[in-house]
Amino acid sequence: MGVIGKRVAYYPGCSLEGAARAYDVSTRIVAKELGLELDYLEDYNCCGAMESKNVTFMGTMLLNARNMSLARKQGHNVIVAPCNGCSFSLQRAEYFLETDRAVFEKVNALLREGGVDPLDQIPQTYHILEWFYHEAGPQKVKEKTRKPLRGLKVANYYGCLYTRPHFYARTYAHAGGQEEEVRPRRRDTADDDEHPYYMNALLEAAGATSVEFEPMHTQCCGGPHSLSDEAVSEKFVMMILQTAKRNGADIIATECPLCHASLEMYRHRLMLKGVPDVDVPAAYFTQLLGLAFGYSANDVKLKDNLSDPLPVLKRLGLA
Amino acid sequence: MAIHERSLVEPERILRKERLVVDGVDVSGDWNLIILPRVINDYDLDFAKEIINSPDGKTINQCYQCSYCTASCPVHNYWDERYNPRHFIYLARLGLIDELQKRADVMWRCVSCHKCTHRCPKGVLVEEVLKVILRTMAKKGLIDEYPSKKFDKFFTESVLEYGRIEDGELLFGWIEKQGYKVFKDPILKKPIPFLGETPEWLKQLTIKPIKSMNIGFLVLNAKHMLFHPRTKNWSRFKQVLRKVMQEEGALSH
Numbered sequence: 185m186g187v188i189g190k191r192v193a194y195y196p197g198c199s200l201e202g203a204a205r206a207y208d209v210s211t212r213i214v215a216k217e218l219g220l221e222l223d224y225l226e227d228y229n230c231c232g233a234m235e236s237k238n239v240t241f242m243g244t245m246l247l248n249a250r251n252m253s254l255a256r257k258q259g260h261n262v263i264v265a266p267c268n269g270c271s272f273s274l275q276r277a278e279y280f281l282e283t284d285r286a287v288f289e290k291v292n293a294l295l296r297e298g299g300v301d302p303l304d305q306i307p308q309t310y311h312i313l314e315w316f317y318h319e320a321g322p323q324k325v326k327e328k329t330r331k332p333l334r335g336l337k338v339a340n341y342y343g344c345l346y347t348r349p350h351f352y353a354r355t356y357a358h359a360g361g362q363e364e365e366v367r368p369r370r371r372d373t374a375d376d377d378e379h380p381y382y383m384n385a386l387l388e389a390a391g392a393t394s395v396e397f398e399p400m401h402t403q404c405c406g407g408p409h410s411l412s413d414e415a416v417s418e419k420f421v422m423m424i425l426q427t428a429k430r431n432g433a434d435i436i437a438t439e440c441p442l443c444h445a446s447l448e449m450y451r452h453r454l455m456l457k458g459v460p461d462v463d464v465p466a467a468y469f470t471q472l473l474g475l476a477f478g479y480s481a482n483d484v485k486l487k488d489n490l491s492d493p494l495p496v497l498k499r500l501g502l503a
Numbered sequence: 504m505a506i507h508e509r510s511l512v513e514p515e516r517i518l519r520k521e522r523l524v525v526d527g528v529d530v531s532g533d534w535n536l537i538i539l540p541r542v543i544n545d546y547d548l549d550f551a552k553e554i555i556n557s558p559d560g561k562t563i564n565q566c567y568q569c570s571y572c573t574a575s576c577p578v579h580n581y582w583d584e585r586y587n588p589r590h591f592i593y594l595a596r597l598g599l600i601d602e603l604q605k606r607a608d609v610m611w612r613c614v615s616c617h618k619c620t621h622r623c624p625k626g627v628l629v630e631e632v633l634k635v636i637l638r639t640m641a642k643k644g645l646i647d648e649y650p651s652k653k654f655d656k657f658f659t660e661s662v663l664e665y666g667r668i669e670d671g672e673l674l675f676g677w678i679e680k681q682g683y684k685v686f687k688d689p690i691l692k693k694p695i696p697f698l699g700e701t702p703e704w705l706k707q708l709t710i711k712p713i714k715s716m717n718i719g720f721l722v723l724n725a726k727h728m729l730f731h732p733r734t735k736n737w738s739r740f741k742q743v744l745r746k747v748m749q750e751e752g753a754l755s756h
C-alpha cells in the first residue's frame with residue numbers, strides 16, 4: 185500500500201465535465217472519504233481518445249505530452265485518470281516517449297514551439313481504480329462504510345483498456361524486438377491482466393456481492409466505434425448485458441465513462457427492440473461506494489444515469 | 504477434411520469431388536478435396552517499408568504468424584471471421600495490396616480493444632500496426648472512405664479546434680454527418696436537439712432525463728453544447744498541432 189502517493193494530479197477528461205458528471209462528482213466524494221487528494225489539472229486538453237491516434241501519431245503524442253507537462257508544472261509525478269480511454273492514451277504516450285528517443289526529442293521541441301514547458305521527466309499515469317485500491321484499499325473502504333450495500337449483486341465491468349495492453353501499463357517495453365527493462369514501475373500496482381479484481385474487492389468491502397462475470401468483464405463494448413459501427417457495438421453490448429443478467433446481477437458497476445455511455449445507450453436500443461435479458465442498469469463504481477459511505481442518491485447524481493438504477497437500489501433499501 | 508481458416512480460401516479455389524482418381528490411383532474419401540494454388544502476380548514491398556518506418560508500426564516485423572491475436576479478437580470471433588489480424592499483417596508484409604483491398608469492408612472494424620496487442624507473444628503492437636496499415640492504405644488512395652475514419656477525423660478536428668470535445672456536439676454532429684437534418688440555431692450555429700430529424704432511439708433516450716427532471720444535468724449539457732468548453736492558452740499550441748498534422752498528411756484541408 186501507499187506506492188503511488190496520496191496527492192496526485194487529477195485528469196478528469198472531457199467526458200467527466202459533461203455527460204459523465206456523475207462520475208466526477210462521485211469520484212471526488214470517494215477520494216475525500218478515503219483521505220486522498222485530487223489536484224485538478226488546470227487547463228488540460230483532450231487526450232485524443234481512441235480516435236486521434238488513428239489520424240495522427242505525432243499530434244496525439246503532443247496532446248498527451250501537453251497534459252504531462254501541465255502536471256509537471258503543478259509539481260506532480262503521478263497523473264490519475266478515471267477514464268479507461270484517458271489513462272490508456274497517457275500511458276501509450278508514456279510508452280512511446282520512453283522507448284523512442286527520437287519521438288521524445290521531437291515532442292519536446294514541438295512543445296517548446298507551442299509555448300508549453302518541455303518535459304523534464306515523464307509522469308506516470310494510473311487508472312483511478314488502481315489508485316483507490318493501493319492508496320486506500322478494501323480495509324479503508326470497510327472502515328468508511330456506513331450503509332453496506334447488503335444484498336446488491338454486482339457485475340463488475342472493467343472494459344478493455346484498464347488492463348490492456350500490459351506493456352503500455354506495465355514494467356517493460358519492447359523496443360526493436362528486445363525486451364528491455366525500462367524502469368521497474370507498475371509491476372506492483374497494475375491489476376491482474378486477465379482476471380482483474382480491484383473493483384470486486386472494493387465493492388465487496390462495501391458489502392456488495394460480485395456475480396460471476398468472466399469473460400465478459402473485459403469484453404469490449406464497441407468502444408471507439410459506438411457511434412460509427414452500430415451493428416458491432418450492439419452485439420457486444422448485448423452479450424455483456426445478457427451475461428450479467430443471466431448470472432443474476434442487479435446492477436453493472438462501471439469504471440469508464442465511455443463504456444458506461446455505450447452500455448446505457450445500447451441497453452436502451454436493445455430494449456426497444458425487445459431483446460430479452462438486457463435490462464440491467466449501470467452505475468459507476470464510485471456512485472455505489474458513495475452510497476455505501478452514507479451519501480444520498482442525489483449526492484452521487486444517480487439520476488444522471490440514463491439506465492436508471494434507482495428502482496433496483498430502492499428495492500434493496502440502498503438509496 | 505476440415506479446412507482451417509476457411510474464410511481465407513476463396514470458394515473458387517476449393518475443388519471437391521465425389522470420386523477422385525489421380526494418376527490412376529483412386530483417392531476418394533478423405534482425399535477428395537483440393538485447394539487450388541494461389542497465383543500472386545503483383546506485390547508492393549515499399550508498402551511494408553512505409554509501415555516499418557513509422558514509430559507505431561515498426562513492430563510489424565516481429566510477427567511470427569502464430570495467430571494468437573486472431574484467436575483473441577472479438578471482431579473475428581463474434582462478428583465476421585474474415586476479420587483476421589494475423590492475415591492482414593501477413594498480407595501487408597508481402598505487399599499483397601489487392602488481397603488487402605478485397606477485405607476493405609471488414610478491415611476498419613477493429614474496436615481497439617487491444618486483446619491482440621496484449622496477448623501477442625512477440626511484442627507486436629498489433630492494434631497499432633493494423634491502424635498503420637489502414638492509414639497507409641488511405642494515404643495512398645488504396646481504400647475508400649470508411650465509417651470509422653470519418654468519425655476519427657471528425658473527432659480529431661473537434662479536438663484541434665477547441666482543445667476539448669463535448670459529447671452532445673459530437674453526437675449531433677455525427678448524426679448530421681450520417682445524413683440526418685439537424686436543426687441549428689441561427690446565431691451560434693449549434694445543433695438543437697429535437698427540432699430537426701433525430702433517430703428514434705436517440706429521441707427516446709433523451710426524453711428520459713427530461714422526464715426525471717434532472718435540471719442540473721440538462722442545464723450543464725445544454726450550456727456545453729452552446730458554448731463549447733475550450734482549453735485556454737490553446738491558439739499557439741493549436742498552430743503547432745496543425746503543422747504536425749499537415750506534415751503527416753492528416754488534414755483534409
Ligand code: SF4
Pocket residue numbers: 565566567568569570571572573588589592622623624625626627629
Ligand atoms: S499474436 Fe503476434 S506474433 Fe502471433 S500472429 Fe499475431 S501479431 Fe503475429
Ligand code: SF4
Pocket residue numbers: 572575576577578579588612613614615616617618619620629630633
Ligand atoms: S484491437 Fe482490434 S484487432 Fe485487436 S483484438 Fe481488438 S478488435 Fe481485434
